[in-house]
Amino acid sequence: MNRRALSFIIPVMAVIIALVVASVIIILIGEGSFFERLGFLGRAYYELIRGAFGSSGAWINTFIRMTPLILTGLAVGFGFRAGVFNIGAEGQMAMGALAATVFAVNASFLPVFLAIPLSMLVGMLTGAVWAGIAGFLKAKTGAHEVITTIMLNWIAYNITNWAVTAPFSSGVGVPKSPEIATSTKLPALATAQANVLSVGLFVAISAALVIYVLLEKTSRGYEVKAVGFNPYSAEYGGISVSKNIILTMAISGALAGLAGTLESIGLYHRFYGTLSAGKGFDGISIALIGQNHPFGIIFASLLISGLRTGSNQMQFVGVPKHIVTIIQAVIIFLVAADRIVRTILRIRTSKGGSPV
Amino acid sequence: MMNFLVALGQSVTNPVFYKQMLSATTPLLFASLGGLFSEKTGVTNIALEGIMLIGAFMGVVGTYLTGNPWIGIILAVAAGVSFAWLHAWASIRFCANQIVSATALILLAQGLTGFLLEPIFGQPGSTDIFPKLEWGAFNPFDIFPKGSFLHEVFGFLSPFVLVAFLLVIASWFWIYKTQVGLRMRAVGENPEAADTLGVNVFRIRYFGVIMSGVFASLGGAYLSVGELGLFSENMTGGKGFIALAAMILGNWHPVKTMGACMLFGAAQALNEQLQSNPNLAIASTTKPLFNLLPFVITLVVVGGLVGRSRAPASVGVPFEKEG
Numbered sequence: 001m002n003r004r005a006l007s008f009i010i011p012v013m014a015v016i017i018a019l020v021v022a023s024v025i026i027i028l029i030g031e032g033s034f035f036e037r038l039g040f041l042g043r044a045y046y047e048l049i050r051g052a053f054g055s056s057g058a059w060i061n062t063f064i065r066m067t068p069l070i071l072t073g074l075a076v077g078f079g080f081r082a083g084v085f086n087i088g089a090e091g092q093m094a095m096g097a098l099a100a101t102v103f104a105v106n107a108s109f110l111p112v113f114l115a116i117p118l119s120m121l122v123g124m125l126t127g128a129v130w131a132g133i134a135g136f137l138k139a140k141t142g143a144h145e146v147i148t149t150i151m152l153n154w155i156a157y158n159i160t161n162w163a164v165t166a167p168f169s170s171g172v173g174v175p176k177s178p179e180i181a182t183s184t185k186l187p188a189l190a191t192a193q194a195n196v197l198s199v200g201l202f203v204a205i206s207a208a209l210v211i212y213v214l215l216e217k218t219s220r221g222y223e224v225k226a227v228g229f230n231p232y233s234a235e236y237g238g239i240s241v242s243k244n245i246i247l248t249m250a251i252s253g254a255l256a257g258l259a260g261t262l263e264s265i266g267l268y269h270r271f272y273g274t275l276s277a278g279k280g281f282d283g284i285s286i287a288l289i290g291q292n293h294p295f296g297i298i299f300a301s302l303l304i305s306g307l308r309t310g311s312n313q314m315q316f317v318g319v320p321k322h323i324v325t326i327i328q329a330v331i332i333f334l335v336a337a338d339r340i341v342r343t344i345l346r347i348r349t350s351k352g353g354s355p356v
Numbered sequence: 357m358m359n360f361l362v363a364l365g366q367s368v369t370n371p372v373f374y375k376q377m378l379s380a381t382t383p384l385l386f387a388s389l390g391g392l393f394s395e396k397t398g399v400t401n402i403a404l405e406g407i408m409l410i411g412a413f414m415g416v417v418g419t420y421l422t423g424n425p426w427i428g429i430i431l432a433v434a435a436g437v438s439f440a441w442l443h444a445w446a447s448i449r450f451c452a453n454q455i456v457s458a459t460a461l462i463l464l465a466q467g468l469t470g471f472l473l474e475p476i477f478g479q480p481g482s483t484d485i486f487p488k489l490e491w492g493a494f495n496p497f498d499i500f501p502k503g504s505f506l507h508e509v510f511g512f513l514s515p516f517v518l519v520a521f522l523l524v525i526a527s528w529f530w531i532y533k534t535q536v537g538l539r540m541r542a543v544g545e546n547p548e549a550a551d552t553l554g555v556n557v558f559r560i561r562y563f564g565v566i567m568s569g570v571f572a573s574l575g576g577a578y579l580s581v582g583e584l585g586l587f588s589e590n591m592t593g594g595k596g597f598i599a600l601a602a603m604i605l606g607n608w609h610p611v612k613t614m615g616a617c618m619l620f621g622a623a624q625a626l627n628e629q630l631q632s633n634p635n636l637a638i639a640s641t642t643k644p645l646f647n648l649l650p651f652v653i654t655l656v657v658v659g660g661l662v663g664r665s666r667a668p669a670s671v672g673v674p675f676e677k678e679g
Contacts, residue, residue, distance in 0.1 A: 029475045085455055137659035144658070146402055146455055150597045151655040158648035166641040284459060320474050325467030333442075333460035337452030 006342075011289045011296075011331070013341045015303070018330035022323050029319075044319045051313025052306035057192035058313075064197050064267060065305035068093070070204040071259035072283030073301050074211050075252045077292040081215060082248035083228035088134060088149025089256040090280025091156030096127035096257020098160050101177050101264045101271035102168065108181035115183040120203075120261050127257015128250040130156065135249025139242035145249070153280075161273045170270070177271035186266040198266035207255060208294040215294070224248055256280060278325075282308070285328040288335040304328070359635045367629035371508035376628055378509070378517050379583060381621030383408065383592075385520040386575030387599035388606070388613050389527050390568035394440075395608060396531060397564030398544040398670035403443050403458035404572045405596025406465030411436045411576030413469040416483055416587040417476060425489040425581045429574070432581075436573020437566055439465065444565035448558055451674035462596075470589050482588030489581050491515055516574070516582040523571070527610040540564055544668030547675040557675050572596065594651065601654045608667060616657075623653050 026044050030037035052062050072089045079086035086092075100123030107115045134152060137143040161175065170178040186198035215221035226234040227244045235241050263275050286304050290296030304324075311321035334341055367373050387404045394401040411432040418428030439461055446452040470480075477483045496518070500507035531537040542550040543560045551557050575595075580587045598620055606613025631638055631646050638646070 025471070029472075085459075087459065133655075137655075141659055146459075147597055147600055147658050148655055150594060151601075151651045151658070154594050154651040155648045155655070158644040158651075162641070162644035165644070166639075281463065284456075288456070320471045320480070322467045322470035325463055326471060327467075329460045329464035329467055331460075332463065333446065333452075333457050336456035336460060337446035337450040339450040339452070340446070343450075 007291045009345070010338045010341050011291060011300075011335055013345065014331045014334035015289065017334055017341075017344075018327045021330050022327050025323065025326065026319055040317070043317050044314050047317050048307070048310035048314045050310070052310030056190075058309065060190050060192035060197050061195060062302070062305050062309045063201055064192075064195055065309050066301050067198075067200045067204045067266065068259035068263050068279045069282055069286055069301035069305050070298055071207060071255050071262070072280050073286030073290060073297040074208055074283075074294060075255035075259070075280075076283040077287035077290060077294070077297050078211055078215075078224075078255065079248060079252040080287055080292045081228050082224040082244060083231065084135070084138065084145050084245060084248055084252075086131060086134075086149060086249060086252045086256075087146050087284065088131060088152050088280070089252070089259070089283045090276050090278070091149070091153035092127040092130045092253040092256035093260035093263075093276040093280050094156045094160045095130045095260070096123035096253075097260025097264045097275050098163055098168075098177075098271055099123060099126035100257075100261040101180060104180035104184035104265055105178050106181070107184050110181075110183055112183045115181065116186065116265065119180075119184050119265050120258060123257045123261030123264075124254040125257070127260070128254040131249045131253020131256065132246060135246040138249070139245045160271070160275075164271060164273050168271075175273045179270050180265060184265050185269055186262070196267060198262070200262035200266035203258070203262060205298065207258065208298055211255075212294040220247075256283070282328065285332050288332055363630055363633040363635045364626075366633060366635070367626055370629065371505050373625050373629050374509040375513065376625035377618065377621045378513055379621075380624035381617045382514070382517045382520045382582075383575040383578050383595050384599045384602055384617040384620055385524065385614060386516075386578060387572045387596055388603040388617055389520075389523055389610060390571030390575070391600055391603045392527065392531075392568075392606075392608055392610060392613060393540075393564045393571065394568035395564075395603070395671050396540045396544045396668055397561045398547060398668055398673065398675070399444070399447050399561050399565050400454045400672045401440075401443060401458060401565060401568050402455060402597070402600060403439065403461040404568065404599055405592055405594065406458075406462035407436045407439045407569055407572035408576035408579070408592045408596050409462075409465040409469055409590070410439055411573030412580040412591055413465075413472070413576075413587050414573075415577035415581040416486060417472075419486045419581055420477070420483070423487065425487055428581045429489065429577050432573045432577035433570055436569040436576070438569075440566045440569020440572075441562075443569075444562050447565070447674065448561050451676065454672055454674075466590060469587070473587070473589065480589075482591075483586045485585045486581070488583075488585040489515060514578065514582040516578040519574075520578070521614070524610050524614045531610065536560075536563070541668070543675075544670055547670050551675070551677065557677075561675070572599075575599070598650065598654050601658045604667075605657050620650060620653070623650055 023041055026041050027037045030040040052058055075089045076086055100119045103122040104119045130152060134145045134148040137148050138145045164175040164177050168177050170176055186200050188196045188198055190197045223239045223244055226239055227241050231241045264271055282304050286297055286300040289300035307324045311324045315321050387408055391401055391404055414435040415428040415432040418431035419425045443458055443461055446457040447454045474480045497510040539555050539560050543557050547557045579591055602616035602620055603613050605616035627646050627649055631643055
């Protein structure tokens, strides 16, 4: 079986197995006879699908959720292509969103055609710097990026929470920032109740195109992939590994920062302490399902945003929405240990590593 | 500045500071010793965070179902071993990317504990308070006279704390003075050579990873049935990763790792002391800035020291028998 087919079959099988595992768990927490539990499972999945794709409002909510997920998926996936595991998209997203919001709140003097791009630029630069710290440490001292980005996540969590409770807070209740200037708000495409789908979705899809071109059509992308494929031979071939690691982390962080920025200027129009809410971690499973390919990542983010959106509806029949985290965990596990799937399918291939 | 120095002085002369330091050191110590057992055999285990979380949860589940915290601890260890076995199975048998599959296990622990909280305990977020594991009639620290400084420090600690420090000595003995320990180190440094000499690399690695599950789940159980008597969602809050940093700072040696854990524990205790010190009168809105300190210290330690400490040579590299 060739590589291209495998890179399609493994994530699809992983998703299917994960849904089977989730079904078993839902059956176990159900009540009554086996058939009553099966009915419960059916209702749960019915509500999940209805909540995600059952009406135009559901589709709008799914697309709203999909916007940041495309970008966090790209952030993680781009890192994987260069052999770094950016598990810190969560913190980069929060820091990017906070910085962009601070800018956007004070940007009322700027015309729209400057205010929006500059807000995005601020968010991306902040995300890039935040991730760049981890890239710099990995390149210079060999500190593993997983530990450093997790620490940066916690630091970002505390900084952003401090910001919206003390110097940059507004009103009472949920900690939040003041509202951003009107000139920085992204134009709306559609609304579902209070939720606005903005043109941010197109910004995210364009980012996927840019990353595709960068990876496949430029020499910079070739260097990044070479470092990810084999850092020793890349170095031997005259490619600076440490420069590429820092650059990869910065680009990855810029994508996550843009994800946070779009949440602020496109959806909430302010910064909330809970703005990132696991969307950075969702990027890991999205990148793995999409096999780190920008177009695969777009489809994977539709799948995960559908699951996330639908799971809110599923809660009403008594299935906690954490089931989506379990599904994602099983998917990530199976893609990382892709030989499990190959063994199940009895696919024999020449000695090849996992896709990441 | 003067106020700060006064507060600092008050903190370090207060027995509660030392008690808090030992309490904060304990979960890190369990988890980092666990990480050490796994990494000595050449398998990274960043899933410690998830194993701690599932251990903390099952500890409370067992206590809730039976009223006996000991049953809780047994369930916690069983869950920790299951998670560790999954990690071992993926990394050793299927040569998975160990970092990514371990991330999956952290997510699995977060998902499972969050998911089961409501069906079992009837409420999301956190559980009610259940009996903790306490010293019974016999508390070895009662040898210190009641009211003395030492009794204030040690007299009210959980039995877990003593166990954690005893495990340091046991781990040192196991790794450096027994035959299995020698084999663990050999497999971690050079699995091909160990294999040539007839050591079963796979079995030794399974052993190391599963021991990390035992230790890390005890660390998690300490947080729930040892310290607080309850479980709340994501209560491990990055401790599994701080434990990994302590292991690196301790250069993969049990006694030095203990020192590193105590350093992190002291930072945590000082943080708590300063936040509640009346002389500093810290506003509740400023507290997040204090809470980020342990993470900054970890970042600096990992970033600044990793080049000077040395991991077992084969860490993270799957072993495949030729032929």
